[in-house]
Amino acid sequence: MTTPGSDVILTRMMSLHPKIIDLTLDRVWRLLEALGHPERNLPPVIHIAGTNGKGSTQAMIRAGLEAEGGRVHAYTSPHLARFHERIRLAGELISEPYLSEVLAECETANGGIPITYFEITTCAALLAFARTPADWTLLEVGLGGRLDATNVVEKPRLTIITPVSLDHQQYLGETLPEIAGEKAGIIKRGVPCVVGPQAPDGLGAIEEKAARLGAPLLVHGQHWNAWEERGRLIFQDENGLLDLPLPNLPGPHQIDNAGAALAALRHLGAGEAACEAAVTRAYWPARMQRLSHGPLVEAAGSAELWLDGGHNPAGGEAVAATLARMPKRPTHLVVGMLNTKDIGGYLRPLAAVADSLTAVSIPGEPNTLSAEDTQAHAAKTGIEAGTSDSVLDAVRMLAARDPGGRILICGSLYLAGGVLRENG
Structure with a gap:
């Protein structure tokens, strides 16, 4: 058989x-x-x-x-x-x-x-x-x-x-x-x-x-x-x-x-x-990974495109510290998170390094936080925030608005996994 x-x-x-x-x-x-x-x-x-x-x-x-x-x-x-x-x-x-x-x-x-x-x-x-x-x-x-x-x-x-x-x-x-x-x-x-x-x-x-x-x-x-x-x-x-x-x-x-x-x-x-x-020689995807090919990179144009799967307050601190050490350029977050996570604790350290945040829901995840809820949490931390129907739409919008910027997709390993699958 x-x-x-x-x-x-x-x-x-x-x-x-x-x-x-x-x-x-x-x-x-x-x-x-x-x-x-x-x-x-x-x-x-x-x-x-x-x-x-x-x-x-x-x-x-x-x-x-x-x-x-x-x-x-x-x-x-x-x-x-x-x-x-x-x-x-x-x-x-x-x-x-x-x-x-x-x-x-x-x-x-x-x-x-x-x-x-x-x-x-x-x-x-x-x-x-x-x-x-x-x-x-x-x-x-x-x-x-x-x-x-x-x-x-x-x-x-x-x-x-x-x-x-x-x-x-x-x-x-x-x-x-x-x-x-x-x-x-x-x-x-x-x-x-x-x-x-x-x-x-x-x-x-x-x-x-x-x-x-x-x-x-x-x-x-x-x-x-x-x-x-x-x-x-x-x-x-x-x-x-x-x-x-x-x-x-x-x-x-x-x-x-x-x-x-x-x-x-x-x-x-x-x-x-x-x-x-x-x-x-170590390789570990979705940990401050620079994306170099695929439809999302094409949509980003001349903007840098990064991906990270951190999803708790310590992860937010690590991402913020990493961004603070990078060459300075406008940084825009695309964030999707699960409703079981401490989103405020994750976003607070990022408020100092992010110029904007675009919230998305995580496709296919029943426990996803809605884009609107993520946007509301971001606003409480002082980050300028909006929503988008998808990661691809968010990247296109941000790249058009700020071609020389840095775009970081972050907030969940489940979101990161979906990005890697769809981006090839």
């Missing part, structure tokens, strides 16, 4: 559970047992949690490990244009036939029992990883950490917690210590953990969990530091100093992400060439 395409199976999987998010590991453990426990047969695992910077940090670690000839599995979410982006097998995106095969196997093993989309697709990724030879497995947490579907590896080689900030409070807790405690749920007994820059009360929650489990910490500001100096990235840890090019991923926040990646690589014994590759 011919295996149906992945899109067909993934659509069926969406209906297996009434909730998109339902944090527990019971369903994952049940399915993994039915599959023969693939999570016990993975190449050495590096597990990454945090509010912001997980994907960029993972991309840098992967670039560093691959520069030394390592074959690296990588799991990330959500995808932007195609589901296949979530699963990278020994350096290559999973093929359509193999993705369909492992999805179908998981669907059969699950037997129609309720399980969330993320849980069953994570099991499919772990199955593919276990069956494909590689040297490393990089697992990015989907949401939180303690009860995330990726948190099933008993003894990872290393864990990493990137900066923690307020996001997903309805699932993780209302305070920073509560959220940091959930992220710290990936820490395992005796397993070292690299910790990126944290607020003091967030760091306290991480340190408390690590102390209970006897997990050695490699903490930013204590065991390692990274900073920019004279147009270079300087990294220092107990092994000495590295003088490297600035990260090719734009934005001052990438200094901290690079620092966490370098701390991880140095702990794993990587050499200076791998460390340099980590900061110069």
Whole structure:
């Protein structure tokens, strides 16, 4: 019998559970047992949690490990244009036939029992990883950490917690210590953990969990530091100093992400060439990405066109800091957000760097904030704001009004994914 395409199976999987998010590991453990426990047969695992910077940090670690000839599995979410982006097998995106095969196997093993989309697709990724030879497995947490579907590896080689900030409070807790405690749920007994820059009360929650489990910490500001100096990235840890090019991923926040990646690589014994590759070869779309081709770029004409998927207050701060460092030119935002996000917290830091904002709704997303609501929130922050029926219409209008300007499409990974799909 011919295996149906992945899109067909993934659509069926969406209906297996009434909730998109339902944090527990019971369903994952049940399915993994039915599959023969693939999570016990993975190449050495590096597990990454945090509010912001997980994907960029993972991309840098992967670039560093691959520069030394390592074959690296990588799991990330959500995808932007195609589901296949979530699963990278020994350096290559999973093929359509193999993705369909492992999805179908998981669907059969699950037997129609309720399980969330993320849980069953994570099991499919772990199955593919276990069956494909590689040297490393990089697992990015989907949401939180303690009860995330990726948190099933008993003894990872290393864990990493990137900066923690307020996001997903309805699932993780209302305070920073509560959220940091959930992220710290990936820490395992005796397993070292690299910790990126944290607020003091967030760091306290991480340190408390690590102390209970006897997990050695490699903490930013204590065991390692990274900073920019004279147009270079300087990294220092107990092994000495590295003088490297600035990260090719734009934005001052990438200094901290690079620092966490370098701390991880140095702990794993990587050499200076791998460390340099980590900061110069990493690729991570929709993180202050300059678009260079496609219908949207044609519509922008001589205006610069950028794309970013940040969607919480810390993401807004990172985008604002990046824009402030760029060559000065009028900057116009095209913003679409979900109604579950703190839009005021996201937009407030951008008010200082944006000349205008054009609000759009996110096509096909039931939880999109309406363009009119986004416009109203922008007006409260003091940003001159209007609305548009689509991103393409917004880009055309802004390019006609200000041909020498900079246009940044931002506010949601779901909006960014739609832009990448439509723009080719």
